Amino acid sequence: MLSEMLSMPFFLHALIGGLLVVVMLSFLSFFVVLRRISFIGVGISHSALGGVALGIVLGLNITLTATVFCAGIALLIGFISRRGYVREDAAIGITFSGTMALGITLIALSGSYTSSLFSYLFGSILSITRSDIYVIAIYSASIVTLLVVFFKQLLNVSFDEEVAMATGAPVGFLHNLLLVLIALAIVASIKLVGIVLVAALLVLPAATAYQIAQTYRKVLALSIILGIVSLVAGLVLSYGFDLPSGATIVLCACLIFFACFAVSPRRRGRRSNQGG
Amino acid sequence: MADIIVELDHIWVWRGENLALKDVSLAIRRGKFIGLMGPNGSGKTTFLKTIVGLIKPDRGKVIVTGPTAKAIGYVPQEEHTDPDFPVTVHDVVEMGLYGSLGMFPRIGSSEKQRIEKALVRVGMQDHSSRRIGELSGGEKQRVFIARAIVAEPRLLLLDEPTTGVDAGARDDFYRVLFGLIKDLSLTVVLASHDLEVVPGKVDEIICINQTVFVHGPPEEIADTDVFRRAYGCELEFMVHGRYPHRVIREHDHEEHDAE
Numbered sequence: 379m380l381s382e383m384l385s386m387p388f389f390l391h392a393l394i395g396g397l398l399v400v401v402m403l404s405f406l407s408f409f410v411v412l413r414r415i416s417f418i419g420v421g422i423s424h425s426a427l428g429g430v431a432l433g434i435v436l437g438l439n440i441t442l443t444a445t446v447f448c449a450g451i452a453l454l455i456g457f458i459s460r461r462g463y464v465r466e467d468a469a470i471g472i473t474f475s476g477t478m479a480l481g482i483t484l485i486a487l488s489g490s491y492t493s494s495l496f497s498y499l500f501g502s503i504l505s506i507t508r509s510d511i512y513v514i515a516i517y518s519a520s521i522v523t524l525l526v527v528f529f530k531q532l533l534n535v536s537f538d539e540e541v542a543m544a545t546g547a548p549v550g551f552l553h554n555l556l557l558v559l560i561a562l563a564i565v566a567s568i569k570l571v572g573i574v575l576v577a578a579l580l581v582l583p584a585a586t587a588y589q590i591a592q593t594y595r596k597v598l599a600l601s602i603i604l605g606i607v608s609l610v611a612g613l614v615l616s617y618g619f620d621l622p623s624g625a626t627i628v629l630c631a632c633l634i635f636f637a638c639f640a641v642s643p644r645r646r647g648r649r650s651n652q653g654g
Numbered sequence: 655m656a657d658i659i660v661e662l663d664h665i666w667v668w669r670g671e672n673l674a675l676k677d678v679s680l681a682i683r684r685g686k687f688i689g690l691m692g693p694n695g696s697g698k699t700t701f702l703k704t705i706v707g708l709i710k711p712d713r714g715k716v717i718v719t720g721p722t723a724k725a726i727g728y729v730p731q732e733e734h735t736d737p738d739f740p741v742t743v744h745d746v747v748e749m750g751l752y753g754s755l756g757m758f759p760r761i762g763s764s765e766k767q768r769i770e771k772a773l774v775r776v777g778m779q780d781h782s783s784r785r786i787g788e789l790s791g792g793e794k795q796r797v798f799i800a801r802a803i804v805a806e807p808r809l810l811l812l813d814e815p816t817t818g819v820d821a822g823a824r825d826d827f828y829r830v831l832f833g834l835i836k837d838l839s840l841t842v843v844l845a846s847h848d849l850e851v852v853p854g855k856v857d858e859i860i861c862i863n864q865t866v867f868v869h870g871p872p873e874e875i876a877d878t879d880v881f882r883r884a885y886g887c888e889l890e891f892m893v894h895g896r897y898p899h900r901v902i903r904e905h906d907h908e909e910h911d912a913e
Contacts, residue, residue: 412739530759534749537739541798544706544728545753545805592785594740644738 402518404605407584419580421470427481448561501572501624517566571624582631589642666713689856690845696863698845727802737787744782750801772804792823
């Protein structure tokens with residue numbers, strides 16, 4: 379069946395685009411999970427709808443408009459939460475519900491409410507084109523390159539922000555950089571898996587790897603491998619059973635998470651500790 | 655003046671609505687082992703964070719003298735890190751070098767030797783590939799000290815390093831610390847509310863509760879009532895170890911109210 383699927387251009391595009399996206403999101407999920415900023419990822423991904431809608435209504439390039447909008451929202455969330463003006467979870471909740479409501483209202487005003495909204499919320503990986511792949515490749519290569527370049531500093535800040543700051547690490551810059559990279563990855567991924575599901579892929583690969591791997595190198599490698607496995611399994615199952623591709627990919631990632639959670643040495647270690 | 659390593663000049667710090675440090679002025683001299691003492695909530699952690707630059711004073715200034723700005727190693731309280739974080743002992747000590755290696759740190763053979771040497775100094779060289787979360791509280795504290803000294807600072811700040819460790823681990827900790835002070839000519843400021851042990855170990859005591867009540871050698875301040883005023887309760891005079899010192903005796907909190 380796989381060779382039959384690979385002979386179809388739309389499936390090949392989906393596979394290539396999907397691989398670029400899952401490698402990028404899995405790498406980011408490593409820091410999202412370690413820094414415990416999953417809710418920030420959810421907030422930025424949902425606020426992307428506002429950026430997409432602005433692009434549609436203003437007749438601008440949707441990807442560029444969403445990129446600028448999401449990066450701005452990411453920096454706003456980072457600024458508000460670090461300054462402590464409002465509690466971080468409240469800042470994210472307010473921002474993402476407000477920008478999502480703005481997006482829905484603008485899309486409704488544009489007259490393409492149902493079809494546009496559904497495709498941006500849940501994605502359509504099987505409809506991506508060669509030019510979409512080029513755009514995704516540029517975003518993915520840029521984001522992965524920046525993560526590699528700043529990897530040690532980001533790891534340092536994620537482990538112990540206070541001591542990193544005391545030794546002169548640019549903690550604020552690194553936090554904002556990570557938020558902006560999350561925003562860019564979300565924009566690049568919307569067409570494939572949609573706004574709702576991209577948030578899941580920003581958390582699940584590393585959260586799963588974290589259950590079974592003991593060192594950060596293994597967590598990172600396993601995150602990327604599990605992301606790819608979820609993608610391929612999801613695409614094959616969605617083709618075989620005529621299911622929505624994005625949702626099937628995320629369901630596969632969830633199933634792998636629960637399987638790893640069941641055999642997790644961390645969970646068993648905690649249970650034996652609780653048992654005395 | 656030449657032997658002053660850090661000087662605090664009329665420091666005032668507010669934490670929200672609360673005044674944490676009030677007009678603190680003092681000098682920390684090279685080569686001294688200083689005990690920073692005071693009751694819980696007296697501003698010891700704020701004092702250390704202000705020196706290391708994590709807290710900007712609302713008034714006054716901190717002057718770090720010497721050739722490099724990265725002259726201070728800092729070991730915060732143990733419980734502030736995620737025990738499940740997937741890093742090894744070696745990774746943690748390596749992080750201590752990043753500040754001195756710039757934005758894009760490269761770890762070559764000389765850096766690896768420095769990491770190994772730091773681990774040997776704290777007696778953790780056989781644990782370098784263990785995950786940090788697997789260590790006991792005392793072992794973890796020694797790894798954090800290795801991280802703080804790997805960049806070869808002149809001043810080491812320790813925040814409640816022996817809280818939650820047993821007596822054996824505490825003795826090991828002081829043995830390691832005295833070795834570092836001797837071998838590296840380190841200046842050390844150790845924050846603690848442990849009146850039983852610390853005064854017998856240090857060269858100087860800074861006693862604070864928002865403001866500095868006293869700063870001097872333990873033998874000069876042991877028989878004054880400055881601790882009673884700083885802690886706000888009766889303290890008992892004890893003589894064992896290097897110097898006589900005071901401990902809090904069991905007391906009823908109504909004593910505070912009566913004063």
